[in-house]
Amino acid sequence: MTARKRHPMEADIAPLLKEHMSNAEIARRLFISPGVVARVRADLRMPPYRQPVETLRTKFERHTAVVDDVHMVWTGQRTQDLVPVLSHGSKSRITARRVAYRLKHGREPIGNVAPTCQYEWCVAPACQADTVDRDREHATVPQLDAAAALLGVE
Template sequence: MDAYRSREDAAKCMAEGLTDHAIGLRLRMDPKTVKKWRAQMGVPQPQKSERPAGASVQEALDFHAVHEDAGHIGWSGTVRNGHPIVKLRGQWLLASRVAFELGHGRQPVGNVKASCGRPRCLESTHLTDRRMRDDARAKVREAAGRRPPPATCAQGHNQRVFGHLKPDGVQCCTRCRDAPRPRNTEKPRAMDGTAEWTTRAACQGSTAALWETPGVTSPEQEQAHAARSVCNTLCAVRAECLEHAMTAERGSERTERTGIRGGLDGGERHDLETGRAMPEEHGTALGFRRHQLLGEPRCPRCLNAQALAPS
């Protein structure tokens, strides 16, 4: 029954003078099937029409626009690298950017994407640019109860220029993300004796494997818990150890960070660098270091704790 209905709908579209490609877009079916039905019904192919010379921008866009179901607008014109393009004043332009500018009255910022999820949809109300997506993601961040994004990242880059919000509302610095950086293949160790503070670490003289446990199986989780207990209760240089690990691992992926450093495992250190799920330890020297790593203003409690901390 659906096949007959589609065949009847295709016949109506043929009577309107639409091409096989345009009918396929409207009915969401293979143009080859439409071509076969056209041959069976003896309907000739429509004559190829040309866009009139001197057409306006809206007319140039409407010439290849195909109105589909649910308010979507398809494209029957030229497609390059998967993107509809239109020729205006001798220059090929992305049809999505042209449709956005006509619908919103301004030039788009960044890439234009269809929020409806329909590939190549050119309905202006379905199109969003980076500014609109950032506004929507800022609302997601606010609804999740996250703090406002900092003015600068940990590297001091202006987030008004380089700031970008991910779909889950997490802040990302595009300059830090795109900057080439050498990968540090050596695993940071707090017991290597390369700095003065390592001689005061509570882990000195302990088995190094205790701080390298993956923490996957139950015995490994017990070892990781024991390492954390040493860091959190006995170590006087926990903040220095964490800062050393964060510096050595900067830019590394979550899976590349292993072991317990400064009381945090690799996943927690990755979250700390990206601004996710940071444990709040205000009023401590470690909280002061976290403010430094994230480029945040130091709160009075952490400033006071840092001033009273032994040098």
Template sequence: MNTRAAIVELLHAGVSNHNIASEVSLGHRAIAAIRAELGLPNARAIKGPPQVDDLFWRRTQPVDGGHLAWTGHRNNTGVAAIRIGGRMYTARRIAFRLRWHREPAGRVTTSCDFDGCVHPDHVEDQPMRDQYTAIFGKAAA
């Protein structure tokens, strides 16, 4: 994947200009210019300590098919997670807040077929799954 394609993917995933700049070793103004060209709003911080979103992006790796693999810590049950100040934040819940700018209701699951994907566009909470079932029926779930 070329650098611009990686930047575009990270911008669409909600990563801040600063975090992308440090990830691809490019100035944040260049990232801001690409964001403006794409018409994307500035990234919003998620609930929790300010470093949670930064740590999330530092512990993920884009993979083929538009997925995002977790490269960081897993808790004692194997769930992708970040511990800050004695509190555990699961990667899927962080991804959900990055994408939807709200707290998830119920368990957050992956909506794609890539095992362990934590891409913000590929996670859903219980109300989203309930809505899908209401529209398409249980056989489609």
């Protein structure tokens, strides 16, 4: 059995492969072709590089900034109408408020999502409400007023 012929750059490439770098990144660092990196990767019987998948939560948090310790402002992409949006997975664009609602409640929102706080621009998960939440809130206030009247409390 003959020993395989090592690529002259293998000693430089191998440590970077172990750091889970992409072929393109290694090629840029070493001023070589990504094809050379792919060949060394294959020679070392390492699997092809796979781009790590960023979670929706991570992507959302990367594009927000906390304000007043509670509220969040969106620093990412916006539509022409200035609606905060992000791209993720198969969905081309999803509003940041829908993502925030899903992160807080663990379910898809029903209807429009709007902040419940006084900050119109807020995207903090704790400040978001969908149509069902808002309808429930509007129904609760008259019930509380009626109960208070029965009890003689103002």
